[in-house]
Structures are given as structure tokens and as C-alpha cells.
Amino acid sequence: MEKRIFQRIGLxxxxxxxxxxxxxxxxxxxxxxxxxxxxxxxxxxxVAERHPNGSTGQFADMADCDAIFVATPVASIPGQxxxxxxLGGDTLVIDTGSAKAEIVSAIAASGVDAARFVPGHPLAGxxxxxxxxxxxxxxxxxxxxxxxxxxxxxxxxxxxxALLETLGAxxxxxxxxxxxxxxxxxxxxxxxxxxxxxxxxxEEVRDLLPASFRGISSYAASDPRMWADIFRANREGxxxxxxxxxxRLDLIAAMADEPTPGNLLETxxxxxxxxxxxxxxx
Numbered sequence: 001m002e003k004r005i006f007q008r009i010g011l012x013x014x015x016x017x018x019x020x021x022x023x024x025x026x027x028x029x030x031x032x033x034x035x036x037x038x039x040x041x042x043x044x045x046x047v048a049e050r051h052p053n054g055s056t057g058q059f060a061d062m063a064d065c066d067a068i069f070v071a072t073p074v075a076s077i078p079g080q081x082x083x084x085x086x087l088g089g090d091t092l093v094i095d096t097g098s099a100k101a102e103i104v105s106a107i108a109a110s111g112v113d114a115a116r117f118v119p120g121h122p123l124a125g126x127x128x129x130x131x132x133x134x135x136x137x138x139x140x141x142x143x144x145x146x147x148x149x150x151x152x153x154x155x156x157x158x159x160x161x162a163l164l165e166t167l168g169a170x171x172x173x174x175x176x177x178x179x180x181x182x183x184x185x186x187x188x189x190x191x192x193x194x195x196x197x198x199x200x201x202x203e204e205v206r207d208l209l210p211a212s213f214r215g216i217s218s219y220a221a222s223d224p225r226m227w228a229d230i231f232r233a234n235r236e237g238x239x240x241x242x243x244x245x246x247x248r249l250d251l252i253a254a255m256a257d258e259p260t261p262g263n264l265l266e267t268x269x270x271x272x273x274x275x276x277x278x279x280x281x282x
Contacts, residue, residue: 006032006163010062010091012080013071014038014047016125017096019134021069024167026051027136035061039072047131059083067092067163074099075229078106085112092159094120098183099233100147100176107149114151118160119176121145121183122169129223140168147176177237184237189245191227192238194219 009025009032011018018038025034035057038044048054062068062084070080074097081103084093093116097103100119107114123145124138144164148157161171174182198220201209231238255264 005159006066006166008033008035008065010034010057010065010068010084011036011047011071012038012059012062012068012084013096014040014043014131015071016129016131016134017122017138018069018071019043019047019050019131020122020124020136020138021071021096021167022047022051022054023134024136024139024169026054027140028167032066035065037062043131047134059087062091063087063089065091067094067159070095073226073229074103074233077103078110081107081117082110082112085114085117091116092156092163093117094146094160094163096120096122097233098187098230099237100179101237102233104147104149104176108151114149115153116156117149118152118156119147119149120160120164121147121179127219127221129226136168142169143172144169145172145174145179147174147179149176180234180237181240184234184241185244188230188234188238189241191219191222192231192242193245194222195227 006029009029011022011034014022014036015038018036022034022036025032030052032053034048034051034054036044036048036051036054037057037059038047041056044056048056068084068091070077070084070093072080077095077097081093081095084091095103095117097119098121100121104119107117121144122139123143126133146157146160146164157173164171194217197213197217200213201217252264252267255267258264
């Protein structure tokens with residue numbers, strides 16, 4: 001599929017991910033027109049002005065787009081996708097939400113024809129938010145997961161893959177439930193732990209807290225509203241991951257209470273080996 005097929009692209013959401021998608025589009029498909037919409041007109045203008053062919057607009061202005069990205073908070077995605085699909089035509093719609101099953105379920109329950117909707121999620125981002133921190137490197141050469149639903153047309157999935165690969169993303173396909181289980185353990189649980197750990201950052205000891213605490217708890221500096229939405233949207237997957245984690249904590253704590261360190265040492269060495277392997281793969 002050639003780049004010229006994507007001549008007009010819409011973007012709903014001008015935050016970190018939306019801004020990074022726009023930057024990747026500007027790098028890889030600079031001749032395509034980009035129409036940006038955001039609840040904050042200032043953010044929309046900021047992102048549009050940094051694209052060679054960018055402009056701001058409303059949903060109606062995206063009716064003839066070849067593709068539209070929806071990069072907004074998880075709670076708002078279903079309604080926005082429904083509205084965009086209701087415009088008709090053959091426009092491809094891709095979202096970027098961090099919890100997929102609830103979005104897929106909400107779209108199915110709405111009764112809208114979802115053949116042109118391809119649920120997605122770029123495995124990128126970080127603590128910083130807002131378009132000022134956006135960069136094409138968040139999209140390029142990074143995994144972008146697609147979780148097609150039963151309603152997703154094969155042609156739409158093929159088109160979404162082609163667009164994302166044009167942007168330089170590494171496209172991975174999996175079902176929504178598998179995605180949510182993976183993200184519950186790999187992203188949502190670590191953030192939940194960080195927010196909980198921040199309770200110990202009391203003023204009287206703040207200056208004494210070491211780098212280990214600051215490193216783990218630093219993800220509590222993320223956008224609270226965004227993460228409240230994510231925790232709620234993936235509450236089942238998060239609860240399962242948390243239960244497994246609690247059992248692991250209890251097991252390690254019990255080992256620390258044993259008279260000899262054999263089991264504890266072996267467990268910690270295994271954990272270190274896993275992290276060393278993870279770092280070597282990075």
C-alpha cells in the first residue's frame with residue numbers, strides 16, 4: 001500500500017500520544033493533510049502548527065479523511081469513535097487507549113457499524129504529558145498493538161497495519177483480553193504501586209528518601225485523571241494482576257523470615273536474571 005493512499009488524516013486528541021502521532025505523520029507522510037481536534041483549542045493549534053499541512057477542525061471536517069486517530073482519555077474514546085463512525089464513508093478509525101476490552105465492548109453495545117474501527121494502543125509514552133513533550137520516536141520503531149474485534153473488517157485491519165508501518169511502528173496483533181492482561185501486569189500494576197507507594201513520601205522524611213524509592217514512585221507523577229480512567233477501564237485485569245502480586249510479596253516476605261537464606265537468595269537471583277535479560281533485550 002503506497003503512501004499516497006493516505007492523503008487526508010484526522011487526529012482527535014492533541015496530548016502526548018496525539019502530538020507524537022502528528023510528529024510521525026509529519027516525518028513520514030508530510031504531504032498528507034492533517035486535521036486536528038482537541039477539547040483544548042490551544043493544544044489542537046499547537047499540534048497542527050507543527051505539521052507541514054496541519055489545521056484544526058471539528059469532527060464534521062474529518063468526514064472525508066482516509067484515516068482518523070483517536071488519542072484521547074480512555075473514558076471518552078467509545079463516544080468519540082461512535083460519533084466518527086456515524087459520519088459514514090469508508091474512513092478508517094484507530095484509537096490509542098490503554099485498556100481495550102471495555103472500549104471494544106462499548107462500541108459493540110452502541111450498535112454502530114464498527115467494520116472500519118481498529119482498536120489500537122502504542123506501547124509508548126511516559127510520565128510527561130501534553131503535546132510539548134511529543135516526539136515521533138514515541139511511535140517510530142516502537143510496538144503498536146492492534147486488537148481487532150469481531151466487527152473489524154479485514155480490509156480495515158490491513159489498512160491500519162499499512163498506515164502504522166508507514167509511520168515506522170512495529171505492529172503487533174492480539175485480542176483485547178490478552179492485551180489488557182499484559183498491560184495490567186506491565187503498566188497498570190506498576191503505576192498502581194507507584195501511586196500507593198507515594199503515601200510514604202511524608203514531608204518530614206522527604207529529603208531522606210533514597211533513589212530506589214524515588215525511582216519506583218516516580219510514576220505517581222503521571223496524570224491522575226488519565227490513570228483513574230485506565231484503572232477503572234481495566235479493573236478486572238488489574239485486580240487479577242494485583243492478587244498475583246500480593247501472593248508473590250507474601251511469599252518473598254515469608255522467605256525472609258526463614259532461618260537460612262537459601263530460598264530467598266534463589267528467588268532474588270532469579271528475579272535479577274529476568275531483569276538483566278529484559279535490559280539486554282532493550
